[in-house]
Amino acid sequence: MYLTTLSRTQGKLDGLLAAMFEARKRIFVDLLGWNVPVVAERFEVDQFDDPHAVYLIISDKAGKHLGSARLLETERPHILDTLFPELCEGAVPIGPTTREVTRFALDPRQNARQRRRVRDTLVCALADYALANGIEAYTGVAEIAWLQQILAFGWDCEPLGLPRENGATLLGALRIAISPETPNLLARAGIVPELVVAPQPVRYAA
Template structure:
């Protein structure tokens, strides 16, 4: 967990210059890193962070519902089978090809996790350029409203539907990649 929070600080605060808190100047955490949060963490060599994502229950406080509901033109998808993907983080200390592989493995793990646990979808908030990438991963992904200016960024709310053929769709888009390293799931429903 520490490696993930450290990697998040390096990406979101140091690289992307987000104005979010850093615990002890070393770890990126916010009010949503609480006992209800779930994490998928892709590890190398047992404890080296490669990639991670935080999953928030949408029937509890979450970013889109609490901080960015204005990004949605209609009803916000919520409920016990929908999670919000936040803090999708690729470790900066990897080569470009390693980051791409970690990204693909994490996307694959998100779909496999959803299918195994009965999740039907994910929501999220993304900068417009990142949303365009996410949409091309192969899964059914749609904007929930028009992009809106937030500071220097254009932000978009998104909804990803997880369906029985989603893994096949990832394969067709060239995004599917089986795990070659360990995946840790932590949180209220995951083990460690």
């Protein structure tokens, strides 16, 4: 597996970023039926996909998207504070060391075992990225089934309020505290990454 960290600049939609946005369309629009923007009938891109967003992308050797996640600065508009603040019993957590994890995506063309391997690798990559970049907490919004999985990953994670109905599903918000102990907590819960290499050192798009 290959791990690349990218930011979108100058409106570029090529390479791994294009593969990721195409995968997001297959997952969130075609498979899950979300009512979210689609560009050129191929790419799921919303208002939060701006130059401030950071993407962690897992790919294979040929550059095929396997899984990805988007990180948003919480001092800027993000999903929890803009669209779902009512999911928090208290104030929405924000700050320079807090990021929101959104669009956690596992390519559906993989089988269940492959998706599990990519999921675990991506979760561990999120923890490693946080520790390397001074991030102390992640927040997120998730449908109830995914929320329950996240809470069971073994890390220091807590709901921010009671789940609420959103159409035909329940949505909840959560906060994940990140510390040097987080990788060990994940490992104890069986969340173990595949060996990950980068085509080049983990990089940002120019």
